[in-house]
Amino acid sequence: TYSIVERRTAGEFAYAITTDIDRLDPRAEAWGRYFPRQFNTYAQMADTTFRSKYLGSQRRDLLDVNPRMVILFAGYGFSRDYNLSRGHYYSVQDVRETLRTGAPMKAGDGPQPATCWTCKSPDVVRLIDDMGAGEFYSLMLSDTGHEIANPINCASCHEAEDMSLKIALPALAETFARMGQDVSGFSHQQMRSLTCAQCHVEYYFGENNYLIFPWDEGMTAEDMARYFDKRGFADWIHPLSKAPMIKAQHPDYEVFTTGIHYQRGVSCADCHMPYKTEGGMKFTDHKIQSPLNNIAAACQTCHRQSEAELIRNVYDRQDMIYEIRTKLEDVLVKTHLEAEFAWKLGATEEQMSEALHLIRHAQWRWDYAAATHGGSFHAPLELARTIGNGLDLAHEARRKITAVLVELGHTGDVPLPDVSTKEKAQKYIGIDLEQLEANKERFLVEIVPEWLRLTAERQQRWDEQRRDPDHEGSYIQ
């Protein structure tokens, strides 16, 4: 028979298991040995068959689905290749395979810095522990390819001692510190979302490709736009319109905090890692995926509606957001192309400057809504508000460009190119996809196997050191 007093102390020892896991061990298997339920569900992420109306784990070519993005991202990596994510299990592999990382045939080659690895692997935790964040970020992706091998896993979120949640990567803690908050003060409950906020957030590369989250002014689209404006920051100059653009990357956490679930204390883990019962025991399901593949545990503990109705709720919200988001995309595409036309007619920087500033802001708002894949459900109203403002700005930009055209003597419609498919659009902006794919193929065949060989060697050495009774200190170095 239980007494509450006894039970509460018992609870505290739950995971005070002594393991020999090194906190820097980046291999899921090394941790998984002690936690078979969590490991097994984690491993289920290898399965990428699930597909919902807009999302899921199947890789989908988003540029093919929506060729407008090719024009919007012209001049930037995302116009080459942009896929729907497949899940944590594939994080490293996807970085190697995307055309955005090009084909660096030797250490030091571009186009991307090592910073890209940051959110893809706990090997990064190990390297940063060793060399410091600044040093790591200042390397190239190709410099570190042989060091980064394990996809996101246990060491990304857990302390080895007691399996409590932790912020393993520096950027989030640095950001909060700038804002006067100490991550170590956050409660366990908050950590159930903050571990995700290490990566599922908008970021940019500062000096020497230092990873920064631009939250100093706040987390809405307007707040972050102000942050970038103040610093005169641009990710790239759009080759068609010549507007100084800002890229939004997955502001999932930021958008989520404006939604009703966050406001009611629901955390990311509640829906994406709900409890599961096996033999009457609860544990956290580590198959992180679309909750629509697991409605019973992810939603129905809190909502008694049928699966069909809950799915409809999600699709309804997504449909509404996509409807107005697409309107905004259409205007933006035309505006870039008409701006290009104005330059061709000899527009001056002075004539164009207002319009370009408006394009920057309109597209930023669009991207804030588009880049957060779950946002259409996490906080649909905030996205609708942001898109509404984006529509207003984009039309205003287009209006300004029309006025410039009139000044330049052009009236009536602007002749627009046919950019209605991924192929046509990429051709128009001068992307030679075949060439890029051929280079990538060479890289994957010639370079990556060498990276994997070095990794295998390294990891084998660790295991030997771990088994070696004479070895002192950490078996990882």
Added chain:
Amino acid sequence: TYSIVERRTAGEFAYAITTDIDRLDPRAEAWGRYFPRQFNTYAQMADTTFRSKYLGSQRRDLLDVNPRMVILFAGYGFSRDYNLSRGHYYSVQDVRETLRTGAPMKAGDGPQPATCWTCKSPDVVRLIDDMGAGEFYSLMLSDTGHEIANPINCASCHEAEDMSLKIALPALAETFARMGQDVSGFSHQQMRSLTCAQCHVEYYFGENNYLIFPWDEGMTAEDMARYFDKRGFADWIHPLSKAPMIKAQHPDYEVFTTGIHYQRGVSCADCHMPYKTEGGMKFTDHKIQSPLNNIAAACQTCHRQSEAELIRNVYDRQDMIYEIRTKLEDVLVKTHLEAEFAWKLGATEEQMSEALHLIRHAQWRWDYAAATHGGSFHAPLELARTIGNGLDLAHEARRKITAVLVELGHTGDVPLPDVSTKEKAQKYIGIDLEQLEANKERFLVEIVPEWLRLTAERQQRWDEQRRDPDHEGSYIQ
């Protein structure tokens, strides 16, 4: 006085009461005699002190709060006078007092038909029972002023026999019948919203001012716009832009059905007429008002959050909708004024026709969102979607007009009048407010008292007949 003893059993003999109420009796007091709790709460609607951030029972001059509406409604009654509603208790009085009904000094005078009374008084139920709906609608408001005296009350929603809910007015039943549905088949739970849908819906006047709800194609803004387009219907021609406009009036029910509360089976009465306990008796609170004046009963039966948090939830949604709605208003105002300028420069109907069609549709979407006062909470996302589409259309309209101006040889900004206050805007569109108010004053002093005298006589006759043991049949005729 109650005792514990009584209250324990009070619940048992609730409403198997036989009354002598005539089903057509339009007086709350006549019904209230038997139902003191409902009557007393009903009578509390006389109090109009409550005011929330945007709504409440205080009369507020919406044209003063938002002068853009003067321009948007130019040429239509709403540009003269538009107030925030005060509640059912004032329905008849408000119709008499609004400048929209002018100053009809004798029977038959305009501007408004008797149809306006429909949603304002159960006296209408009585008259329609007598003369039929078509006949009633074809009269003028002034023809029937002496017949309409009692504000919305019991007979608007209840059967006299057993106090069950009923659809007392014809328009809703006719609308459902056209769509192949029979109102008598609706469940009690549905009636808890449908009694409100008798009035809180978009309507228009068909032939001979027949009251119609335009739902045949569906209830979204797009569906109803299609309905009106098919019929080539316009409420009025805008005097500035000359666009054929459609007025949206309070599509509360329509918008509500797209929101999560409706989808989860919550009805209007749940929030606006929550249960109340008095002496252990649960009864329906008949003080119909903003739920923010009664959070405990209206929200906390279902939500465990604090009052402050629930209010914040409502205001957050309203703020977001108002933010983008205002953007849309700004564009619409400019578009009307620029269209006016184009006409002045000699634009042709052909040049303008596309733009005018776009204005009609953009403003309809705006109005659909603006006219439903509760909609920003009832279904914020649907309104944001609708406003987003409105923004796209309005900017497109403005763009077309700019193109016409260029064709007419005008480039650069259009000189716009200062319409930034209610006074300035009304002056610009030629409204002589003082004159209208003076006429109204004469009407209220000279005509209305006579109407009230006739009413008193009539109602006294009823009471005499009711008390007369020899009188046969209904005491009302």
Added chain:
Amino acid sequence: MAGAFTGLAAYALVVSNAVSYLSDNPATCVNCHVMGPQYATWFHSSHREHATCNDCHVPQDNIIKHYVFKAQDGLRHATIFTLNTTPDPIIMHEAGQRAVQANCQRCHDHTNQHVTSGKISYDQVQKGEGRLCWDCHRDVPHGTVRSTASVPHARIPIPQSPMPEWLRTITNR
């Protein structure tokens, strides 16, 4: 004076059945019809077979606390009921929530032993450090709507009237 007061208090206790608080039979809770919705929802829940009202609503860790809590709570409910100031909707107080949370954990300790949800106390929840069991299990056991609106036609055991038949006939006329 004091005697009269004691007498009145005793009368109120008897008539309002406050003594029934000492029993564990759920029907005794419904002695007050204001408890009707809770009874009806519990009656249709999976817990009917396993847990009575008191299994959840009264501390079970210590026999003295158990009865002190019952007496305090029972007195407050009886008083409020008698004074006719029942809040609508009724919402659990802090002490009540603390007890219920502990009771959920008491029975479901095994299930929750390896996850943090099993270790969260009411006080931690107040500090934002976790959630109550019924923040997730929102329907356990009373459903999400706490008013008669949720169960308008629920059948609950109607309490025996303490009024003599003849008095009732007269009062009801």
